[in-house]
Amino acid sequence: MTxxxxxxxxxxxxxxxxxxGLTVMEGAVQNDIPGIxxxxxxxxxxxxxxVYVNEEWLDKLPTKEDGEEDMLDMAFEPKQNSxxxxxxxxxxxLDGLVVNIPSKQV
Amino acid sequence: xIKKDVLIxxxxxxxxxxxxxxxxxxxxxxxxxxxxxAGGQCIELYPDKPIYDIPAVPECTGExxxxxxxxxxxxxxxxxxxNERVEELKKVETRWHVKTSGKQEFDVASIVIxxxxxxxxxxxxxxxxxxxxxxxSIFYSIKDKTVFKDKTISIFGGGDSALDWxxxxxxxxxVNLIHRRDGFSGAESSVQKVKELNxxxxxxxxxxxxxxxxxxxxxxxxxxxKHDDGENKEFKTDYVLGFFGLIMQLGPILDWGxxxxxxxxxxxxxxxxxxxxxxxAIGDICxxxxxxxxxxxxxxxxxxxxxxxxxxxKPDEKLRFEFTTTSKAAQERLGVKK
Numbered sequence: 001m002t003x004x005x006x007x008x009x010x011x012x013x014x015x016x017x018x019x020x021g022l023t024v025m026e027g028a029v030q031n032d033i034p035g036i037x038x039x040x041x042x043x044x045x046x047x048x049x050x051v052y053v054n055e056e057w058l059d060k061l062p063t064k065e066d067g068e069e070d071m072l073d074m075a076f077e078p079k080q081n082s083x084x085x086x087x088x089x090x091x092x093x094l095d096g097l098v099v100n101i102p103s104k105q106v
Numbered sequence: 107x108i109k110k111d112v113l114i115x116x117x118x119x120x121x122x123x124x125x126x127x128x129x130x131x132x133x134x135x136x137x138x139x140x141x142x143x144a145g146g147q148c149i150e151l152y153p154d155k156p157i158y159d160i161p162a163v164p165e166c167t168g169e170x171x172x173x174x175x176x177x178x179x180x181x182x183x184x185x186x187x188x189n190e191r192v193e194e195l196k197k198v199e200t201r202w203h204v205k206t207s208g209k210q211e212f213d214v215a216s217i218v219i220x221x222x223x224x225x226x227x228x229x230x231x232x233x234x235x236x237x238x239x240x241x242x243s244i245f246y247s248i249k250d251k252t253v254f255k256d257k258t259i260s261i262f263g264g265g266d267s268a269l270d271w272x273x274x275x276x277x278x279x280x281v282n283l284i285h286r287r288d289g290f291s292g293a294e295s296s297v298q299k300v301k302e303l304n305x306x307x308x309x310x311x312x313x314x315x316x317x318x319x320x321x322x323x324x325x326x327x328x329x330x331x332k333h334d335d336g337e338n339k340e341f342k343t344d345y346v347l348g349f350f351g352l353i354m355q356l357g358p359i360l361d362w363g364x365x366x367x368x369x370x371x372x373x374x375x376x377x378x379x380x381x382x383x384x385x386x387a388i389g390d391i392c393x394x395x396x397x398x399x400x401x402x403x404x405x406x407x408x409x410x411x412x413x414x415x416x417x418x419x420k421p422d423e424k425l426r427f428e429f430t431t432t433s434k435a436a437q438e439r440l441g442v443k444k
Contacts, residue, residue: 029368037369039223039354041399045151046223046354070291073264074351077232078286080334106229106353 002095006033006051009103018090024099025049025085035101042086044068047075048106049085051099060093076102110134111419112412113204113214115192115359118146120389120404121220122175127412129182130436133419135218137184138206140191140225145172147222147390148401150352161402171401181441191225193358200418202384215418216384218411219371220404221391224354231262231348235320243326244346254279254345260329262317263349264289269296271347276308282343284312284331315339320346356391367393377414378407384418386411 001017004027008014018027028036028049037048044067053061058081068087072078085099112128114121117139128135143149148157148168156165166174187210194205195217204212228246230236236244248271255278261268264285269292272283283300290297304311318332330340356369365372365381370393373379378386388407390399397403416425430436437443 039369043399045147048353069287069289070265073286073291074229074353076229106355 002090002092002097004090004094005096005098006036007098007100008033008035009101020091022090023086024051024088024090024094024097027090028085028101033101035103035105036085037105038086044071044084044086047071047084050075050078050105051083051085051101052079053081053083053088054098054100055081057094057097060097061088076104076106107203107211107213108136109213110136111215112218112415113138113192113202113212113216114218114220115139116146116220116222116389116391117141117144117186117188118220118222118389118404119148119171119175119401120222120408121146121218122172122179123405124218124220124388124408124412125182125184126175126179127409128415129179129184129439130430131412131416131425132435132439133412133415135184136187136212138187138190138192138210140189140227142189144176144186144188145169148172150226157401159400159402181439191357195362216386216415218408218415219359219380219385219387219391220389220408221356221359221387222354223369223390224356224359226352227355228348229350229353231317231346233317233320236317236346239320239322239326239346242324243322243344244320244348246348248347251275257344258282258342259345259347260284260341260343261347261349263351264291265349265351266292266296267349268292268347269300271349272309273299273303276303281308282310282312282341284315284317286314286316288313312339317346370397373407376410378411379414386414 004016004018006014014033016027016031025038029038039048040046068084072082111133112135114135114137117137125135149172153169154167156167158165190206190208193207196203202214202217254275258280259275260282261272262284272281275281303309314334315331318330320326320329328340328342330338332338371380371387371391373387373392373394375394378388380387388411389404
């Protein structure tokens with residue numbers, strides 16, 4: 001189990017034990033963390049699992065695949081530290097990861 | 107009022123194939139979709155991207171899949187009502203009356219919701235003050251390009267719509283193209299063309315910039331954009347166009363009294379009927395234990411929902427199970443009987 005910190009838009013931190021191999025998106029959806037819609041179910045076909053990753057974690061994440069940046073163009077208020085949480089697979093290296101959930105997805 | 111056995115909401119692959127299954131068992135239907143063409147997410151999100159998990163089709167694009175499905179339902183002459191969204195639903199004795207945004211009215215025995223993840227709407231600027239200029243100075247689609255002639259237009263986005271309109275409007279207008287990063291998701295040839303036009307001074311390209319503020323009274327006078335490193339630029343503009351793709355919203359369906367769980371409609375797995383008799387839900391929009399959001403699951407769900415519709419359309423008849431290979435009735439309906 002790996003600890004992932006989800007900070008919702010109202011500034012509440014939800015620290016969740018997520019099984020390695022699941023994605024950050026799945027960790028949120030399975031634990032009813034508000035603010036991650038994941039309409040397409042993890043297929044990188046929408047941008048509704050958009051999160052802002054805390055700067056110190058950016059280098060530790062898997063690099064973006066081609067389609068992710070294209071989808072992020074369609075996200076709500078994308079920034080340089082934007083990622084799609086369905087593309088972030090949880091592993092020991094991500095223990096303590098902090099992601100901020102935007103005020104809305106659509 | 108259009109009288110049919112079934113109304114299908116959503117012209118994606120699941121909705122189209124359900125129309126086929128209805129046709130095979132002799133039920134009539136029409137299809138409503140908010141988009142301007144059939145195909146749903148396949149056409150809107152990934153027309154050129156290959157799909158590898160359609161049974162017996164090793165590889166096809168979203169567009170090919172749609173074309174083939176439309177070909178497959180041709181014998182049934184199914185009418186599509188595009189650019190229309192279903193707004194109102196009313197039960198009248200044993201039938202359903204449905205009204206669309208285009209004021210079309212249907213009288214049907216049952217309804218199949220194949221609405222994917224909702225109807226597609228353009229994504230708008232996150233900036234609150236943009237709302238009051240929407241429709242006057244800010245647009246998310248273009249109906250009449252002549253209004254932009256000899257004006258200054260600021261286009262936001264990096265996909266095909268943004269690039270194509272930047273190129274097109276640069277012939278008659280002063281065009282600024284603003285995108286949040288250096289890369290573009292639009293076609294490479296369009297990206298090259300935009301860069302050429304930028305070099306020639308026909309388009310002003312600003313990358314790694316996003317909108318910061320807009321100002322003006324009734325119409326926009328100027329906008330401010332902000333670079334990733336914090337630097338601001340302000341310039342005069344007459345119109346602002348935003349092309350950020352489409353988002354999906356369930357819309358009025360949410361108010362129909364259906365059991366909804368996590369933005370999906372709960373159904374049984376016997377015939378994909380919802381908690382309301384005569385209303386079925388199939389494809390990405392439905393949920394049940396073990397639901398997979400695959401096109402092939404949508405086909406299966408559509409086949410069963412079509413049979414579920416039968417008892418509402420023809421309460422006095424019994425549906426007999428038949429194969430298209432051998433059924434004379436099915437072959438007649440397909441127009442292939444020799």
